[in-house]
Amino acid sequence: MSKLTHIDETGRARMVDVSDKAATVREAVAEGFVRMSAATLDLALAGEGRKGDVRAVAEIAGVMAAKQTSSLIPMCHPLALSKVEVRVEPAEGGLAVTARVKTTGPTGVEMEALTAVSVACLTLYDMLKAAEKGMVIEAVRLVSKTGGKSGDWSA
Amino acid sequence: MSKLTHIDETGRARMVDVSDKAATVREAVAEGFVRMSAATLDLALAGEGRKGDVRAVAEIAGVMAAKQTSSLIPMCHPLALSKVEVRVEPAEGGLAVTARVKTTGPTGVEMEALTAVSVACLTLYDMLKAAEKGMVIEAVRLVSKTGGKSGDWSA
Amino acid sequence: MSKLTHIDETGRARMVDVSDKAATVREAVAEGFVRMSAATLDLALAGEGRKGDVRAVAEIAGVMAAKQTSSLIPMCHPLALSKVEVRVEPAEGGLAVTARVKTTGPTGVEMEALTAVSVACLTLYDMLKAAEKGMVIEAVRLVSKTGGKSGDWSA
Amino acid sequence: MSKLTHIDETGRARMVDVSDKAATVREAVAEGFVRMSAATLDLALAGEGRKGDVRAVAEIAGVMAAKQTSSLIPMCHPLALSKVEVRVEPAEGGLAVTARVKTTGPTGVEMEALTAVSVACLTLYDMLKAAEKGMVIEAVRLVSKTGGKSGDWSA
Amino acid sequence: MSKLTHIDETGRARMVDVSDKAATVREAVAEGFVRMSAATLDLALAGEGRKGDVRAVAEIAGVMAAKQTSSLIPMCHPLALSKVEVRVEPAEGGLAVTARVKTTGPTGVEMEALTAVSVACLTLYDMLKAAEKGMVIEAVRLVSKTGGKSGDWSA
Amino acid sequence: MSKLTHIDETGRARMVDVSDKAATVREAVAEGFVRMSAATLDLALAGEGRKGDVRAVAEIAGVMAAKQTSSLIPMCHPLALSKVEVRVEPAEGGLAVTARVKTTGPTGVEMEALTAVSVACLTLYDMLKAAEKGMVIEAVRLVSKTGGKSGDWSA
Numbered sequence: 001m002s003k004l005t006h007i008d009e010t011g012r013a014r015m016v017d018v019s020d021k022a023a024t025v026r027e028a029v030a031e032g033f034v035r036m037s038a039a040t041l042d043l044a045l046a047g048e049g050r051k052g053d054v055r056a057v058a059e060i061a062g063v064m065a066a067k068q069t070s071s072l073i074p075m076c077h078p079l080a081l082s083k084v085e086v087r088v089e090p091a092e093g094g095l096a097v098t099a100r101v102k103t104t105g106p107t108g109v110e111m112e113a114l115t116a117v118s119v120a121c122l123t124l125y126d127m128l129k130a131a132e133k134g135m136v137i138e139a140v141r142l143v144s145k146t147g148g149k150s151g152d153w154s155a
Numbered sequence: 156m157s158k159l160t161h162i163d164e165t166g167r168a169r170m171v172d173v174s175d176k177a178a179t180v181r182e183a184v185a186e187g188f189v190r191m192s193a194a195t196l197d198l199a200l201a202g203e204g205r206k207g208d209v210r211a212v213a214e215i216a217g218v219m220a221a222k223q224t225s226s227l228i229p230m231c232h233p234l235a236l237s238k239v240e241v242r243v244e245p246a247e248g249g250l251a252v253t254a255r256v257k258t259t260g261p262t263g264v265e266m267e268a269l270t271a272v273s274v275a276c277l278t279l280y281d282m283l284k285a286a287e288k289g290m291v292i293e294a295v296r297l298v299s300k301t302g303g304k305s306g307d308w309s310a
Numbered sequence: 311m312s313k314l315t316h317i318d319e320t321g322r323a324r325m326v327d328v329s330d331k332a333a334t335v336r337e338a339v340a341e342g343f344v345r346m347s348a349a350t351l352d353l354a355l356a357g358e359g360r361k362g363d364v365r366a367v368a369e370i371a372g373v374m375a376a377k378q379t380s381s382l383i384p385m386c387h388p389l390a391l392s393k394v395e396v397r398v399e400p401a402e403g404g405l406a407v408t409a410r411v412k413t414t415g416p417t418g419v420e421m422e423a424l425t426a427v428s429v430a431c432l433t434l435y436d437m438l439k440a441a442e443k444g445m446v447i448e449a450v451r452l453v454s455k456t457g458g459k460s461g462d463w464s465a
Numbered sequence: 466m467s468k469l470t471h472i473d474e475t476g477r478a479r480m481v482d483v484s485d486k487a488a489t490v491r492e493a494v495a496e497g498f499v500r501m502s503a504a505t506l507d508l509a510l511a512g513e514g515r516k517g518d519v520r521a522v523a524e525i526a527g528v529m530a531a532k533q534t535s536s537l538i539p540m541c542h543p544l545a546l547s548k549v550e551v552r553v554e555p556a557e558g559g560l561a562v563t564a565r566v567k568t569t570g571p572t573g574v575e576m577e578a579l580t581a582v583s584v585a586c587l588t589l590y591d592m593l594k595a596a597e598k599g600m601v602i603e604a605v606r607l608v609s610k611t612g613g614k615s616g617d618w619s620a
Numbered sequence: 621m622s623k624l625t626h627i628d629e630t631g632r633a634r635m636v637d638v639s640d641k642a643a644t645v646r647e648a649v650a651e652g653f654v655r656m657s658a659a660t661l662d663l664a665l666a667g668e669g670r671k672g673d674v675r676a677v678a679e680i681a682g683v684m685a686a687k688q689t690s691s692l693i694p695m696c697h698p699l700a701l702s703k704v705e706v707r708v709e710p711a712e713g714g715l716a717v718t719a720r721v722k723t724t725g726p727t728g729v730e731m732e733a734l735t736a737v738s739v740a741c742l743t744l745y746d747m748l749k750a751a752e753k754g755m756v757i758e759a760v761r762l763v764s765k766t767g768g769k770s771g772d773w774s775a
Numbered sequence: 776m777s778k779l780t781h782i783d784e785t786g787r788a789r790m791v792d793v794s795d796k797a798a799t800v801r802e803a804v805a806e807g808f809v810r811m812s813a814a815t816l817d818l819a820l821a822g823e824g825r826k827g828d829v830r831a832v833a834e835i836a837g838v839m840a841a842k843q844t845s846s847l848i849p850m851c852h853p854l855a856l857s858k859v860e861v862r863v864e865p866a867e868g869g870l871a872v873t874a875r876v877k878t879t880g881p882t883g884v885e886m887e888a889l890t891a892v893s894v895a896c897l898t899l900y901d902m903l904k905a906a907e908k909g910m911v912i913e914a915v916r917l918v919s920k921t922g923g924k925s926g927d928w929s930a
Contacts, residue, residue, distance in 0.1 A: 700853050
């Protein structure tokens, strides 16, 4: 059980102590995908060049959600984020979401990047669900992380 | 563009007017999946029978997230939820999450159910990431909705 | 186990379904007490007649906390509160806090009243802790509830 | 003092009791203005036709802020909003913001409309402050309200 | 477009990267004004010397709002505030609000000071609107900022 | 009045300036107790060995509440918590709650530990209130604090 830092030796949840870890620059990149029909994708992109379109709403929701990560994920440490960028791009069969998050802190921002991606995907679903309820959020995953004692990692 | 209720005729985002819709009982069920190695799944289930284990943390996080849906999704209406239940069950290749949400209100709870599932999946990732950073959140989707003028729907 | 409505038959937590319950007027009154030395109580009351004094800050914090109850208590239903009043009064050995909360909804506001009292007590502690760290929050309890199918109750 | 419903007869703040008021459709419109130099206004409008531009960010922030009104304004009742629309338009000497909010509830949405306008104005300031710190938020006011026992009102 | 740090080269919004900026002491002062009739101003000041009066509620709301700034303003960085002070003073034709905010961080607290002022003004409106709906929030602006690489600034 | 750091020389509330205080490791431990009948205590412990039981829900709620402390307590500084652990244990006549919180910051985490305890106690009440409304939250107090210029303290 010792492999799970948020679970103590008696099997109970805790926010693990990071007070001995150095505050260093850390970055994480995550991605996800909202699969939809070609007709819905056309609708999503129809607003291009206009304010308030579907992609802008999702990007902004993702940035704001990154800042709420420690309120949403019970054992997640609050961190002062130094950068958040969320991008929604059209791709084969749907919309692809990427989030890049940085902090100067004692622990990484993987959860912040994944939360930004998830909420951007949910927002795309919300904006487009009047056209297609069968959309699926897929492949939400960490792409890479850099910084911190555990070193760099990429998928 | 008229198919997207959260976008007005000029292409800008809005929270659509639901004041003419009747407050009726509505329910939505959503699901998602966190794919992981057999070793990580064993770790996740090792806490079975003990308090605070991985699945309980994710279920509770999902219930609490459902109540934050309208704070996270920009154009989502605030709703008084009358029931939220989130369940995490072991499955082939990972952990499956299901959320059931009900309201008596003027609009549906699809987003609440999907948000509960997404945050429960993110919490599972957070609780288990010390063991495996390559886990993937997959197949987050609406299973069914009932109630409301647009009628019932199932995937 | 059936006596605990927030626990299902398998022992797992859920927000219980209240969609069949009528929306009726419900009220709850709760109280608590912050025990402190006579010197600290004098300090607390020294601001009487001046703006921003200790009691006003605690009363306002209590009202605002009542509105956050469903964000803080995992299985608590979100409710549209129709009245919140929090009062801090000097008493023998400390400050007494009372909260009165009303709703027109499908479930009671006991948790809202207790949360308002608890946060008002915590705020009193915060405002006065520079003078005395040994203060104790005591006797936080429900005084009465009215309305709803389960009927009236008083301590 | 009886004219101020959020202050009781002893001069202390409270969230006034609205449980006897009928839940009816109510609407409020508010407006505000961010005064800026012609150069800054040009910059603000330069993103026109592109995603994520200044105006879209402010409109979305305004909608989301309307939903946080009762968390920000101490004595404000939580309400289930049925519509929120925020629009930012170029005007002589700056950007004009208008918010329209509706509810079916026991009290009005004036504060929600004013909060949406204020936060949209603050967001415009934030997006443009790298160009001009001397911008001024002006003329934030209620334009009209309809519904409720106190009847209609317009500025 | 490069003048707007929260907009990238493609015109899309982002929270700009501040991870290379030093954490230094920074302060900002902002002000605003709520214009009202002499009769309403009298009402507002009638509670002087009593707990919970109108000015105290607005000052406390302003302090609490400063801490929510990064949740309200989409591209605003979360910062650990080291001081917040909000003061409401009677002035010719209404109530004047001033906020002083400090941080030790990588970016300034202009938005926190402006948000504190705006929410204090909104709270004054809410507390007094039963007497006069036509009040106007005016002249919300940055007075000065100190600290940080861009140097000091005053209006 | 100078003994109360959150009150200025004119008797008005403020978040005291901590920008001159060093960021050092600080820890606080707090405790509280929920008194209940033997029958209710049996019910609370009946879920032992099962997921989602009463104690796990309260422990998780306590951890999450610690992170919301500065949103709930008006003059409390926001802090980046580096550890939160909440434990609920059966004791004579009820359930005992203990919280341990750490930060590396300019001010202590007494309020965070007390808030975690209070919300865990409230959650126990919520989970068990269907069985006994007369439970009482007692003896919420600081046990010890370490770190910071004012030195160590224990009850």
